[in-house]
Amino acid sequence: MKVSTILIALTIISLYSCSTATKKTDITGTYVTQFKNDYSFTADTLIVTSEANSQTFNIERRTGFNKIRDGKTFPKEFKSKKWVSSYDAEKQLLQETELGKQISVLPEKQVLKLGDTEYQKVK
Template sequence: MKVNIFFLTVCAMILAACNSDKSTRSFITGTYVSQSEGEYSIASDTLVIEASESNNYIIHRKTGFKRITEGKPGKLEYETEEWNALYDEGTKSLTETKKGKVITFYPEANKLLVGKREYRKLGIK
């Protein structure tokens, strides 16, 4: 009897881990936004994450910002980047391949973190 309960518990844990990974994987692709304001700039950041092949993802980063000079925001400037990232099934995160940025997903909170910077996912109700 104890062996059966142990076996059922282990099976439930494995099933929960598999479902958690599927939930994270299905959450990854999409558009995420972040806004920040500091003493020297105001910025809006957008990440568009696309699945590539296997555990590879492409991330398009688009940033719009205004530099603050003498307390006044300047003209709007733009930057774009393209990142390649690998999905780690163990940590359920992406690691950007060039600079090693870790992208952690929180599907239940509708957000991701790149380091300490928080982005929220668009299109989720």
């Protein structure tokens, strides 16, 4: 009776440790930031989606900005870029190899950092 109880306890512990070790940080979602300086007002969005069962992520960056020249605000312009990144869980980085972009992942804050710019997760 004691042996079967011990075996059940060990099985539960090993299953629990396996499931927690393979948990993947969920970084998919939509992240936004905005900033203003003397030359423009910018609203920036990163949309992060994952490829099925892998550490590869598709990132789409959508930027809308209004140029400001001599105190006059011009109509909004838009840019969009897409790239593929791999996630390094140990360094908590999304790394894109072709252009060398690195995005720091701060999952506890639900924040991504591209350079000095922080993007807050909205969904």
